[in-house]
Amino acid sequence: MADKHGAEKHIDDVTGVETTGHEWDGIRELNNPMPRWWLWTFYATIVWGIGYMIAYPAWPMLTEATRGVLGYSSRAEVAKELQAAKAAQTVFVDRIAAAPLPDIIADPELSQFAIAGGAAAFRVNCVQCHGSGAAGSAGFPNLNDDDWIWGGSPDEIYKTIAHGIRFEGDADTHVSEMPAFGDMLQPDEIKQVAAYVVSLTGTPADSGMIEPGKQLFADNCASCHGEDAKGIREMGAPNLADAIWLKGEGEQAVANQIRAPKHGMMPGWLSRLGEPTVKQLAVYVHSLGGGE
Structure with a gap:
């Protein structure tokens, strides 16, 4: 038997099925038709498409x-879901806006919501300076420890977040500024003060500088940092006796800060984020374990 091209067709002796003409190592390919169920499935997918x-x-x-023709939009679906989520959150947000911070923390449901919302707001607005784990980048405070210049209670944390530090755009911002003692003390005197400050938590290079440094500290620094060097919160002066350093650790770093102090700035977030979000941030930061 020959096909339309004149080539002889081959019929398999065992099955009686025509072969395709392909042969590999004596094995011929049968030209079986596709199963009907497969063909109907294929046609159905075309119709479905x-x-x-x-x-x-x-x-x-x-x-x-x-x-x-159905007018479906994935964007519209997302917008609808976001609107529903926002509506579900409104109840909690309104309660947070109306409640004082101690009441929010005392309410397990509100506290959980505030911590979750504060963590989200922190990741968007605060990690650039304080780091993703709130441990602080270089020159920015660690929010996990117990060192709070302006206080670590929920209300004090709220005030710091709301109004910022040395933020010109807010009249209620925290303000403190350490004078540059490089214009007031001699280089050797600055080294002596640094040696005394380091001696409060460690061992300076020259122990003979401690006593004269202590007297210089009492004359020039105790009015802000306190006679025990543990800081005065109302003055915005940090505790120098807790081995926690913001601007650098060691005698040289301490001497540099005495000579020409660095002053950081934190913006006030109340006008940007609103009171409910700032409250949630305060609850979250307080929950990190370093609050009072």
């Missing part, structure tokens, strides 16, 4: 895709 393109957005154009 055509129907889907008619019903839903499918073909991309220059500025948008075809809309489909």
